[in-house]
Amino acid sequence: MDTLSHVPPGFRFHPTDEELVDYYLRKKVASRRIDLDIIKDIDLYKIEPWDLQVKCKIGTEEQNEWYFFSHKDKKYPTGTRTNRATTAGFWKATGRDKPIYSKNTLIGMRKTLVFYRGRAPNGQKSDWIMHEYRLEANDRLHA
Amino acid sequence: MDTLSHVPPGFRFHPTDEELVDYYLRKKVASRRIDLDIIKDIDLYKIEPWDLQVKCKIGTEEQNEWYFFSHKDKKYPTGTRTNRATTAGFWKATGRDKPIYSKNTLIGMRKTLVFYRGRAPNGQKSDWIMHEYRLEANDRLHA
Numbered sequence: 001m002d003t004l005s006h007v008p009p010g011f012r013f014h015p016t017d018e019e020l021v022d023y024y025l026r027k028k029v030a031s032r033r034i035d036l037d038i039i040k041d042i043d044l045y046k047i048e049p050w051d052l053q054v055k056c057k058i059g060t061e062e063q064n065e066w067y068f069f070s071h072k073d074k075k076y077p078t079g080t081r082t083n084r085a086t087t088a089g090f091w092k093a094t095g096r097d098k099p100i101y102s103k104n105t106l107i108g109m110r111k112t113l114v115f116y117r118g119r120a121p122n123g124q125k126s127d128w129i130m131h132e133y134r135l136e137a138n139d140r141l142h143a
Numbered sequence: 144m145d146t147l148s149h150v151p152p153g154f155r156f157h158p159t160d161e162e163l164v165d166y167y168l169r170k171k172v173a174s175r176r177i178d179l180d181i182i183k184d185i186d187l188y189k190i191e192p193w194d195l196q197v198k199c200k201i202g203t204e205e206q207n208e209w210y211f212f213s214h215k216d217k218k219y220p221t222g223t224r225t226n227r228a229t230t231a232g233f234w235k236a237t238g239r240d241k242p243i244y245s246k247n248t249l250i251g252m253r254k255t256l257v258f259y260r261g262r263a264p265n266g267q268k269s270d271w272i273m274h275e276y277r278l279e280a281n282d283r284l285h286a
Contacts, residue, residue: 008150008177009158009162010156010159010163010166014153014157023152024152
């Protein structure tokens, strides 16, 4: 793949949570240039998990993890609830969000989601797991 | 580390045997330029295994594998036997050499060695393991 042509042989994309948030996500949000176009933009709610594999392929190797950027889709234009449904099913959060630190500073959070086929509140749980990373704003109001 | 400054964040050096032989070793033997000076030259028989960690460090991360180039040292100037002794001990081959293929072509062999403290034929086996890669010449004489 073209984007990998300037990474030397022997290197694999195995980013840490800190690198994903502090480098890739932070740059993306600030619309700053990312050295290597390795993380694709997709609309996660217009794509089924099993179709991600083709769109988010890195190089020629077998992968069982894929990375992508996607915008959050609001359920209602004025609301804060997130719509995580695709045509075939929906993504549902599971467990607690995990804090991501750089040294001792909280820089982001990681949410884990599971894909269910069908429609909430029913649906059939699948083996597809997704981690959603978000930046944690460090601007605080003290009073 | 300087050599890693042009590898994008999130990439780790996890080469396959095929990449080590077909790219890194083949270029080294042919004195051709290697994109990234990630594999250091050392004299393996002048260095103890526990001192490799500092010399062959990649980046800032914890490593438990190190990569290096080293010349074979002949036991006697006219002989073919290899001297694999250091000051504190010696490297001893174990098991069978493993063939390395690129597609269906044999391109090299991988020898596994274990470090023993002391002097052969005695010496105390350690947990240090080394893989020695060599090119397999594909020039054959047919008659």
